[in-house]
Amino acid sequence: MEIGSLNVVVLIASLMVAATPILMAAIGELVVEKAGVLNLGVEGMMITGAVSGFAIAVTTGSPVMGMLGAIIAGALMALIFGILTQVLMANQVASGLALTLFGLGFSALVGQGFVGIVPPRTAKLDFGPLSDIPVLGQILFRHDALVYVSLLMVAGVWYWLTRTRSGRILRAVGENHDSAHALGYKVRRVRILAIMFGGACAGLGGAYLSLIRVPQWTEGMTAGAGWIALALVVFASWRPWRALLGAYLFGGIMVLQLNLQAAGLRFPVEYLSMSPYLITILVLVIMSSSRARASLAAPGSLGQSFHAAG
């Protein structure tokens, strides 16, 4: 299937890869926001995950160890944010920004010895004959394991938030922390755990970027992916499946834009590479313009500090 010089099958397969890091980070942030916390540090946690995952994978020679390391590093970064906002009652916006500024510096510091190194390869999953199915096999069965992990994360988070008791407690905490507290739920504990989950997801997304998608370490390599993930949560109206849809849309735009660059159009590269950011803004505007819908979808206590009196 070809349109012009673009092969649609390859395009769909590669947009899934392009979307995976932001999908992971967005799913994590979605859970955090469902718990009523706005963590603007996604970019910082992602790049910390990217550099830690890369460094660990290169030194141990194992991409799996790298991924695990990235998960832990992201969760630890998130824990700093959790302690600041939940224990020390710091402003969430400022703390999130601090996390991003710190993460960018920290990753540059750790990563300086790893520039220009090729990481160990991550094997693709072997689906045997399935991957030979025309079109469908190419799109669905020729990826690395993490693409499927990200899909499982979407399904898992959806199931957890809507079908399990603990997921409902988390949502209650996010909707109205005073009521949740009055019912005896540990608001602070739930939120810190959610924040750490979000950090772990962002860290894994970052490691996917540095170990599989690029795969290389360069300073500031996330290039706003964390911020796009934050926008994606708004786009998704805080619903996991919509986050998947949104991530694949963005993935499509990114891949298309890169393909156009490679096709050598007589159009400056800089303007094409603006498009993901501009489209993100456009989407944000469309999603927020209908005031009633946006305010209904957002968790009730989003971004507010909780301090139990007495």
Place this chain on the structure above:
Amino acid sequence: MLRLEKRPSPSRAWNYATPLVAVAATMFLGGLLFLALGKNPFEAIRLIFWDPLFSPQFAAYSRPQLLVKAGPLILIAVGLSIGFRAGIWNIGAEGQYIIGALCAAAVALFFYPAENPLVFPLMIVAGAFGGWLWAMIPAILKTRFNTNEILVSLLLVYVAEKLLAAAATSFMRNPDGGGFPGSRDFTRYPSSANNEIIANTGMHWGVVAAFIAVIFAYVLLQRHLLGFQVRLAGQAPRAARFAGVNPARLVVLSLGFSGALAGMAGMFEVSGPAKLVSIDFNAGYGFTAIIVAFLGRLHPVGILLAGLLLALTYIGGELAQFMLGLPAAAIQVFQGMLLFFLLAFDVLSNYRVRFSMPGRKAEAA
């Protein structure tokens, strides 16, 4: 057990003390970081905080740099602090700074090589206008469509960076530059040059503008109705609405003000210290200014002091890089830690720490 009890009103003493405590804690943890990097922590801290100002060997070069670096930081941070006080988060100053510089550069290149004393003032106006315009995008999207200004202003930084790259490599490239990226050198075009006003002090017009901005913001916040509305909207949004504060107007004004100042900072930088429009023209002042604004407690005078301190970390960082081989990123980490500590210690100004008996069940949540 430790327990936090909310103070009826923030403690004034802690309000002044937390920045100092945060700086001390950052020096301590930063020292440990330098130690972990295999450097002598005492030497590193001395090189960063003492030698740029007082060492006979380096001070002659470093001291003027203090004002050069502090100028844009203060100018941008003063603008940001107004919005931050009102709970309006412009975190895209870096982008407004770039666009301001590009607009000012466009004016200079338009008049080049004609000499005219009006070129420089026109560039200032263009710089402020460019920054204002770029900040108006999140402002109007916020007031018209209720779009989150944090995300929009930040995403526009990336767009501005791409525009900068396009300017440096194509539409503003120096035609006499032998095909290298980068515009003409504005310091070599007398009408556009932002030179030192007093030789060897680092005092250029951008520093003057920063001082004026500090005074202006001080008067605005302390003596003007708008300043009162800004503070009210930040501290008690509901009360502000009842008091007749128009939130949309506040968004447009505070984003516009911070954008204009950031754009102006970009103008002074491109026509002076940076010399030209290049791909890596923006050095992160727009983000560091966020730290400056918080460290200065969103107060104009505090921002003045905080701007000087962070300028010192830049210069001292370069010195430590040169003398000890301390990585440049270590200073970025250092600045990030400073903001962490500041936010952490702020708990002391808003809450009282109480000790309670372990026997009695204290509500921990």
